[in-house]
Amino acid sequence: MSQRNENKNKMAVTILTGFLGSGKTTLLQRLILKAKDSGQKVAIIMNEFGSFDVDSKLLGDDVSTQSLLNGCICCSLKDDIEVVLHNLYHKENPDLVLIEATGIAHPVEVVDACQNPTLIDKVEMPSIIGVMDGKRYLERTRYTKQTKHLMEEQMLYSHIVVINKSDALSANEREELEQSLLSFKHPPKLHFTNYSNIDGIEIPVNEVLSIEGKHSHHHGIQSMNYTFSGPIDMQLLIQFLRQLPDSILRIKGFLKFDEEPEQTYLFQYAFxxxxxxxxxxxxxxxxxxxxEELDKAHLRNKLDMLNFS
Incomplete structure (x- = not known):
């Protein structure tokens, strides 16, 4: 973790980008610990595409955390992130701001929000860490053209790419990933790891980001929330998951099960x-x-059956 930049008046910013379920929150938790160990004051900005914030609830109360909900900071919430950065600078003045973008955010737009003219004297040029599930990235052609393009561009503009679950990659798959990522015009530094382990990573500070060509937003992705009234049957949940179409990209939240009605579980589902x-x-x-293009009425009906069975 880099020490605070030479200009003491500016906050260093690191953006975590990567598609849904790639491991950004685990990486965020590790970066927080690394920053604290180096004596840095750290603040967190987390963006959730939906209206319920799961990830910030996992970070505890000892870290300054701002949540931006119901939208994406690369488009509908760009003004919000500028306001949050201004408030952080004037009220808390952290050494480092870690921004976990939603899995469908384009990192260039997040950088653009951080480099608003009113923030130039307060915020360094952000560093971008791309996070991927290696095997899922190699299988990206199974998704829509728009989703595939977004997954690629999230890595294209990253200074560092963390390839998660690398122990599941064969030697040929690892070589294929390396060749693909290092073929970029501005090749990122690659870090093969498991569970977002970041030992040995040095994050650049104020490194120029090359922005070329037209980049895409992903407007075809939607979200919905569902709240259960109590514990549910795990086998019925498994049946529900088995019937889900490939268009369901991610589920996360908190559940209790009939088998252990007092125990809460963090539940995650991807790929x-x-x-x-x-x-x-x-x-x-x-x-x-x-x-992508959720049939919310159908899903809510299925979840009602699960909830009240």
């Missing part, structure tokens, strides 16, 4: 794989579903 992690705090039993 057809569910994950359950015990949660110490008693969180609201709400999940966020993100996907």
């Amino acid at each position: 057809g794989v569910p994950q359950y992690e015990p949660e110490i705090m008693n969180m609201p039993l709400t999940i966020v579903i993100i996907g």
Whole structure:
């Protein structure tokens, strides 16, 4: 982790970009610890595409965290991020601001929001860390053309690319990823790892970002929230997940199950794989579903059946 830049009057900013389910929040948690260990004062800005903020609830109360909901900071919330950065500078003056963009955000637009003329004397040129699930990136042609293009551009503009779940990559797959990423006009530094381990990463400060050509927004992705009234049957949940179409890209939130009605679980689902992690705090039993052209009425009906069975 780089020490605070020479200009003490400016905040260093690092943007975490990467598609849904790539491991950005785990990386964020590691970066927070690394910053604290180096004596830096750190602040967090988290963007959730939906109206329920899952990830900031996982960071605890000892870190200054600002949540931007119901939109994407690369388009509809650009003005909001400028306001938040101004407030952070004047009220908290952190050494480092970590921004976790929603999985469908374009990093160039986030940089643009951070470099508004009113912020030039307060914020350094942001560094961008791209995070990917290596195998899923290699399989990106299974998604729509727009989604595939966004996944590629999130890496194209990154100074560093963290390739997660690298132990699942064969030697040929690793070589294919390296050749693809290093073929960029401005090749990023590559970091193959598991669980977003960032030992050895040095984050550049105030490094110029080359922005060329037209970049895309992803307006075809939607989100919806659903709150359960109590514990649910795990087997019925599994049946629900098995019936989901490929257009469902991500589900995350908090659940309780009939088998352990007092235990709350952080639930995550991406690329057809569910994950359950015990949660110490008693969180609201709400999940966020993100996907392309969601049939919200159909999904809500299925979730009602799951909720009230």
